[in-house]
Amino acid sequence: MVTRERPTLEAVARRAGVSRATVSRVVNGSTTVAATIRDAVHRAVEELGYVPNQAARSLVTQRTESIALILPETASRVFSDDLFFPAVIRGVSIELEAANKQLVLMMAGSAASHDRVERYAMAGHVDGVMFASMHGADPLPGALARLGIPVVCSGRPMTPAELPVPYVDVDHFGGVAAAVRHLVALGRRRIATIAGPQDMVAGIDRLAGYRTTLRQAGLAEHVTVGDFTRESGIQAMRRLLSEQPELDAVFVASDMMAHGALQALKESGRHIPGDVAVIGFDDVEISRLSDPPLSTVRQPIVDMGRTMARQVLGLVAEEPDVPTSVVLPTELVVRATA
Amino acid sequence: MVTRERPTLEAVARRAGVSRATVSRVVNGSTTVAATIRDAVHRAVEELGYVPNQAARSLVTQRTESIALILPETASRVFSDDLFFPAVIRGVSIELEAANKQLVLMMAGSAASHDRVERYAMAGHVDGVMFASMHGADPLPGALARLGIPVVCSGRPMTPAELPVPYVDVDHFGGVAAAVRHLVALGRRRIATIAGPQDMVAGIDRLAGYRTTLRQAGLAEHVTVGDFTRESGIQAMRRLLSEQPELDAVFVASDMMAHGALQALKESGRHIPGDVAVIGFDDVEISRLSDPPLSTVRQPIVDMGRTMARQVLGLVAEEPDVPTSVVLPTELVVRATA
DNA sequence: ATGAAAGCGCTAACAG
DNA sequence: CTGTTAGCGCTTTCAT
Numbered sequence: 001m002v003t004r005e006r007p008t009l010e011a012v013a014r015r016a017g018v019s020r021a022t023v024s025r026v027v028n029g030s031t032t033v034a035a036t037i038r039d040a041v042h043r044a045v046e047e048l049g050y051v052p053n054q055a056a057r058s059l060v061t062q063r064t065e066s067i068a069l070i071l072p073e074t075a076s077r078v079f080s081d082d083l084f085f086p087a088v089i090r091g092v093s094i095e096l097e098a099a100n101k102q103l104v105l106m107m108a109g110s111a112a113s114h115d116r117v118e119r120y121a122m123a124g125h126v127d128g129v130m131f132a133s134m135h136g137a138d139p140l141p142g143a144l145a146r147l148g149i150p151v152v153c154s155g156r157p158m159t160p161a162e163l164p165v166p167y168v169d170v171d172h173f174g175g176v177a178a179a180v181r182h183l184v185a186l187g188r189r190r191i192a193t194i195a196g197p198q199d200m201v202a203g204i205d206r207l208a209g210y211r212t213t214l215r216q217a218g219l220a221e222h223v224t225v226g227d228f229t230r231e232s233g234i235q236a237m238r239r240l241l242s243e244q245p246e247l248d249a250v251f252v253a254s255d256m257m258a259h260g261a262l263q264a265l266k267e268s269g270r271h272i273p274g275d276v277a278v279i280g281f282d283d284v285e286i287s288r289l290s291d292p293p294l295s296t297v298r299q300p301i302v303d304m305g306r307t308m309a310r311q312v313l314g315l316v317a318e319e320p321d322v323p324t325s326v327v328l329p330t331e332l333v334v335r336a337t338a
Numbered sequence: 339m340v341t342r343e344r345p346t347l348e349a350v351a352r353r354a355g356v357s358r359a360t361v362s363r364v365v366n367g368s369t370t371v372a373a374t375i376r377d378a379v380h381r382a383v384e385e386l387g388y389v390p391n392q393a394a395r396s397l398v399t400q401r402t403e404s405i406a407l408i409l410p411e412t413a414s415r416v417f418s419d420d421l422f423f424p425a426v427i428r429g430v431s432i433e434l435e436a437a438n439k440q441l442v443l444m445m446a447g448s449a450a451s452h453d454r455v456e457r458y459a460m461a462g463h464v465d466g467v468m469f470a471s472m473h474g475a476d477p478l479p480g481a482l483a484r485l486g487i488p489v490v491c492s493g494r495p496m497t498p499a500e501l502p503v504p505y506v507d508v509d510h511f512g513g514v515a516a517a518v519r520h521l522v523a524l525g526r527r528r529i530a531t532i533a534g535p536q537d538m539v540a541g542i543d544r545l546a547g548y549r550t551t552l553r554q555a556g557l558a559e560h561v562t563v564g565d566f567t568r569e570s571g572i573q574a575m576r577r578l579l580s581e582q583p584e585l586d587a588v589f590v591a592s593d594m595m596a597h598g599a600l601q602a603l604k605e606s607g608r609h610i611p612g613d614v615a616v617i618g619f620d621d622v623e624i625s626r627l628s629d630p631p632l633s634t635v636r637q638p639i640v641d642m643g644r645t646m647a648r649q650v651l652g653l654v655a656e657e658p659d660v661p662t663s664v665v666l667p668t669e670l671v672v673r674a675t676a
Numbered sequence: 677a678t679g680a681a682a683g684c685g686c687t688a689a690c691a692g
Numbered sequence: 693c694t695g696t697t698a699g700c701g702c703t704t705t706c707a708t
């Protein structure tokens with residue numbers, strides 16, 4: 001592969017018979033250039049097939065025109081049949097596209113990749129960074145923010161708020177409360193839950209919502225924990241079933257897990273929702289395709305992505321009044337399982 | 339957001355009491371540096387929180403250590419419930435991760451984003467480029483190759499082979515032939531097809547496979563065309579049903595379309611596979627989850643991604659014997675629909 | 677083994 | 693309106 005010499009500004013300038021500065025002005029669309037010269041430059045650019053070298057440009061402008069979305073997960077997890085990530089990415093893409101910024105997607109599921117991503121962001125490869133699906137108290141967002149890089153998280157960060165990072169999240173608590181109250185109103189009394197991973201805010205907040213609401217209703221809680229995957233939902237449901245065979249409802253902290261739970265319930269011969277009512281959380285496609293269609297708590301995932309993107313873009317552009325954090329509403333969607 | 343000054347090599351050098359050159363050597367792991375000096379430099383780096391500026395580095399090394407995957411589709415399409423793209427991305431990620439390169443994912447579904455992506459790649463933002471899901475005779479791969487940028491396509495490019503771009507593809511023809519022969523062996527005689535988009539090699543080749551095999555069997559063909567989405571599968575199946583109500587089998591060029599076709603068939607009261615046998619293509623998750631589980635032609639999508647990634651990495655590293663193009667096998671998977 | 681110096685290709689004052 | 697000039701932060705000969 002012969003790395004053919006790329007023409008430089010210098011070459012274009014010579015060809016057009018002007019200075020480098022003038023070529024730079026034309027290329028960057030300055031209006032203060034005479035039409036004839038501008039045309040000459042354009043012609044030279046065309047003839048030479050000139051494309052500006054981004055490294056050189058970034059070196060002086062301190063801008064890269066691209067924004068990173070960091071997902072601290074393995075690629076296999078991000079691109080499984082769980083449509084949570086895709087929805088976030090879609091939302092982000094829509095906004096970045098409109099702003100004409102390049103999205104740089106980075107998976108950081110391993111320690112090695114986490115380091116690489118860190119260096120990448122710190123090296124000034126991108127103008128801003130978004131995080132989604134954070135686990136535990138990841139120090140990276142704070143570290144980047146301290147470096148002066150605009151950072152926004154999807155999901156309230158669990159870091160001690162020494163340096164608060166703006167975030168966008170949804171009303172986990174409210175959504176879960178609505179779901180559990182719905183089950184109670186249905187007359188269910190032995191309501192278990194399959195909680196999400198307790199190193200993630202979404203997992204923690206949804207479990208808190210379940211506990212609080214159940215306590216208010218004067219009912220006993222029954223908790224088991226999964227990791228948001230379908231497989232963990234199957235396992236968790238089996239566990240629940242063996243520990244408390246007479247349960248009559250289960251709130252599952254994600255639709256993927258709920259899908260697994262449905263399967264485990266059917267295997268055990270339970271009728272849904274006759275014997276056991278089920279409500280999930282997310283409202284991703286699978287919940288409509290499942291059999292029967294899953295009742296769930298809808299969260300506006302695409303909007304989370306969009307909002308997050310708008311926030312970083314605002315920070316990058318140093319707009320004065322970018323909202324630091326926003327919490328989007330959730331909504332109970334009743335289908336066939338509860 | 340105060341863009342705190344980032345320490346430079348210069349700063350580190352001053353602090354460690356050495357020259358910039360020495361710091362550079364240490365940072366880049368040169369072995370020809372005295373241990374005491376090396377330690378002093380490392381300490382200074384640590385204390386200042388120094389991170390090399392990638393733009394400056396790229397400017398001189400002409401390397402960015404990142405590789406792009408370009409998908410000429412909208413983000414909504416890439417991140418729908420069609421798991422084709424995710425599988426490719428997964429494969430690519432695995433290899434890039436192992437090679438410690440950064441993956442830059444770029445969607446180019448609109449003319450504007452296509453342009454942006456082109457400039458991005460041409461500007462030397464990445465060391466190599468992969469394409470997946472190409473439509474028509476996109477000039478971009480050839481253009482980049484001509485610039486000396488290593489390029490690999492997933493799917494045989496439709497460009498006139500003036501400058502042949504290496505590619506990885508699967509044996510569409512063989513897979514379809516197996517599927518159609520299977521239908522014939524089952525005794526089906528009125529075998530229709532829902533073909534893929536005819537601006538894509540996968541669409542064209544699969545249709546060719548259907549036509550040839552049917553002709554060999556002495557049967558009449560019946561073709562309608564979709565665009566690989568579920569919705570188009572529904573529409574196409576309805577069309578087929580109204581044009582030839584007595585059809586007894588249909589080969590569908592993608593599982594997503596087959597899933598839609600299944601739905602349309604059920605709506606029309608057809609029994610599957612009793613009245614109509616169905617075979618799809620891809621073997622993505624949905625084909626196992628559909629009701630009944632779909633017979634399909636399996637293509638090794640993740641392997642395509644991996645292979646493609648290995649090819650670019652080889653080209654970037656200027657390894658002498660990188661295979662220019664490879665065709666992976668496909669395999670008929672018989673489940674419940676045929 | 678280390679330092680000095682010369683750029684990589686571009687933008688942005690500043691003059692003119 | 694255009695050209696001159698001075699770097700941006702780094703790597704890399706070439707001396708020492």
